[in-house]
Amino acid sequence: MASPLSPLSPLSPLSPAPDRTPHTVAVVGLGTMGTGIAEVLARAGREVVGIDISEAAAVRAVAALEATTARAVARGRLTEPERADLLARVRTSTDLRAAADADLVIEVAPESYEIKQRIFRELDAVVRPDTILATGTNALSVTRLAAESGRPERVLGLHFFNPAPAMKLVEVVSSVLTAPAAVTAVTRLALDLGKEPVAVGDRPGFVADGLLFGYLNQAAAMYEARYASREDIDAAMRLGCGLPMGPLALLDLIGVDTARTVLEAMYAESRDRLHAPAPILGQFSEAGLTGRKAGRGFYTYATAGSATVVPDALTPLTGSGPAPGRAVRSVGVAGSGTMASGIAEVFAKAGYDVVLAARGDEKARAAKARIGASLARSVDRGRLSAEAAARVLDRITPAGTYDAFADVDLAVEAVAEDLDVKRQLFGTLDKVCKPGAVLATTTSSLPVVACARATSRPQDVIGMHFFNPAPAMKLVEVVRTVLTSDQTHATVRDLCAGIKKHPVDCGDRAGFIVNALLFPYLNNAIKMVQEHYASLDDIDAAMKLGGGYPMGPFELLDVVGLDVSLAIERVLHQAFRDPGLAPAPLLEHLVAAGCLGQKSGRGFREHPKN
Template sequence: MAAPQSDPSLPQLHTVAVVGLGTMGTGVAEVLARAGREVIGIDVDATATAQATAVLEASTTRAVRRGRLTEGERGDVLARFRTFTDLRAAADADLVIEVVPESYEIKQQVFRALDGIVRPDTILATGTNALSVTRLAADSARPERVLGLHFFNPAPAMKLVEVVSSVLTAPAAVAAVTDLAIELGKEPVAVGDRPGFVADGLLFGYLNQAAAMYEARYASREDIDAAMKLGCGLPMGPLALLDLIGVDTARTVLEAMYAASHDRLHAPAPILGQLSEAGLTGRKAGRGFYTYDAPGGATIVPDALTPGGGAAATEGRAVRSVGVAGSGTMASGIAEVFAKAGYDVVLAARSPEKAEAAKSRIAKSLARSVDKGRLTTEAAGEALARITPAGSYDAFADVDLAVEAVAEDLDVKQQLFAVLDKVCKPGAILATTTSSLPVVACARATSRPQDVIGMHFFNPAPAMKLVEVVRTVLTADDVHATVREVCEAIRKHPVDCGDRAGFIVNALLFPYLNNAIKMVQEHYASLDDIDAAMKLGGGYPMGPFELLDVVGLDVSLAIEKVLHREFRDPGLAPAPLLEHLVAAGCLGRKTGRGFREYARR
């Protein structure tokens, strides 16, 4: 593919000054220098300028070692990077990018000083992700040349750059900076001026909810982080990410977002303020939600909150045989997981034909695993032989664990639990795979609520490692211990959570998805830009609208309603656009149209 051609009518940004040589500023300077720009690095702290030079020397040395640069090219990059401690060094810059601390006062001082230093045509960019670009521009002598240029950390690796224009910004300045971002090998997304822009606007609400969840002692920090990594495929858990970003920085961003939105979901969780005031700001301090080996270190070390590795306090019950109720994708996947782990499985459906069809689906899944080299032919055959299809739940008479995976309808589940209560032997554990309904409501449909627990598998069950283990106020300790042991036996990662709407994953995921819909509804950004921002800026495997169409808009709406009904927070009310699409029958990929249209198969 040919390199994009710059518009010769636009300002040519050959010399760029970067003001503030912390981690982000140094990363931006490296990107610019390696792309052939003359870079003027400025920081009032001489130690910071020396450190920035050392970082660039080290990174270019690694690039030579990996064959990405020649020694000659490395020398050219280093020669293009010059450092100064005086802002007047920016006098000849075509573009100045400030990456100083997130403080209006500090940024305003920089912009006011630059007014008296740079040329009238120099473009001034702020690297803020939380403060108002418009307010900073209004304080400048030439607001039309001020815009936002938000890189993501680490700048050399992250592809996304948000180009932020205010109502005052000249289109030519936006176009010139957008061209530059493309030449740097980045993917620019044009956004308007509001706190957090697209990526952080969605990300920080999610991080705030995770902090509040931990503060409420609903789940441990380890379980919250594991749930979001394993359940959503995220590169980092939210609490570890808050430590990386800086707890104080996150608090600043959220305060700016709340000031603009007055949405309670953006009101910083009190724990963020408590940690910040105590100086426990994350990795940079050596301690935040987790404890690290040293200030600035990345290695988490055990502390007083780290779960013990000793034996469980309660001994679990013996489980040799498992009953799986249902014949759909989830039921088939769960039955396959148990059979591959060596359990005898009874797969029961409403008719013998449905049960046989479900077993046939498992046979095809096992065959695909053999074809991909993940399973031997013998192991696949043995797993399939352990599964006994049945057309009646009476076949569960001797199972030690019964797992229901039927429709996500409380009446249907309660009717099934009433049946399981009658057919299953005393001491058998009864588990529901619900993702949004109250587990205790299923338990109360039985005469043995102490034996009922939630086991929320994720789809596809054979591939996804996470199981949310949901105990109610009535669940017995040995039932909880048993299910955790079983999860480990089937090579799943159990996380503990209480019986409330959404558990961990959906309680954090769906408000984020709902907020993305609101962005589109308010015409702030397009579907494509939001999806690109979250994949490129947040490392998400799918953008929110891709994910919504895969999950199903009707399923998503149902979960949003459950969350809103339970927590009574106005910010959790389903976005009207989602309700309208569902009412129109646009449910996502399964109907050929959701937020996007899909080819019919």
């Protein structure tokens, strides 16, 4: 084992010139990721040496490059001469000695210390003294790999994301042994490749995967507990958070075995139970159900390697509801805030007569006026005609008392997220609503059954968790308690179809699906900043560019409100009693200081006041 060395100074004879970036790059490992990296390098004018111990893998890599560049020519993105030049810049070999003249070697071999360390030891004997050695690992310690090398100051992490040609993020990972000049050289290379480099320290998962895999692990555990179906878990996160893929489909894409390896490495360092791989990941891995590459994981695919999902024994049957629902013609919405107004607008647009009740006529009229302003914006944008907007508004009747709910078929409460307030309201609804009316709460974190127990008809009470803004967001979490009747459940499922929303079923436990998966992820992002591992900007960029998130975690926290986020974190921690769910102290401190996000003008960032 090599003795640890101090990072070299910028004037060291082994340091590359300050303005030089690697020109000849060897890629060791020509699987999907290695082939993608080779393509990115060749497109940017680099000389590329692709190396794999399997000659068949090298042949497949060349064929893949020929196919992708041919498609680029067909789409007008490359000319035929440019394609020929690109392909000429790539050569392959099965011998590591082909890397002898490389300025940079990027290793993307399987996630195994033994394999990677052997490669690095062999490279030590082959490459020039000034060659930079990069590992593409996302799970193993870069420091441990560097320490096994004869040139630890030249070893760093260069973590591309799949598919490498499309994904913009590259994490540049330094160990305590890495020379600053090496980091500078590969950072400049990443910029030349058209990527967005983010500098991070050495810990399993780095930024993007460090946050992503904890979330994926919790989704797998949620599925394993049979809390919700795979389809509903995935739909909830796509429609509720705007993610490009649901977590279980993403696990199949990444590889269930790969996810398990990453989580094992994360848990070995953090000892956080949230990182302990869900048992189902191990069971699937041992059974060979590793995802798309095997043709079966959480879903079943047409063939091994296919992205086409095919029906299997777990695929839900359409039109197989257990009971017919009740007819709903009129709806009462209780509340005068943004959510209540949005829900009332949704139902009125779908043709339902709506009673919008608040504590006082003035508040009810103001809520209706808010809906009118929303409809006017839709008219201005050409999404709705003025006549249609007027008809929608005419269907909404404001009321200053809940007695106006006497004839509604469904009453939806959207008042303050306070259990005492909601229970008092449900007691009132129990008295004023007709027998058979469905009583729904829009709570995002409180127990629905506690609202049900405030009535004499708990079988008629259910959760309908809309997402903000209700007119735009397609998801509704349908939360059934142990007391909810089949008919009430069927009524709400049918109703969601009538208002063009996508319902997902879940049980009555803290966070339901979306918040139970979203807020631990947000909390872990706060911990990264709290521990000075990465900056707000780098974390936000990593999750948008590497994870496909529409907003970074700190952008989202400031929009949601830090006080709201803290309240949900506390509910989750109290419900599951998991130390890993305890709110990050930094979040508690910001809320105590009145830094609540956009609504206060300051949260994790400064915001202009309206």
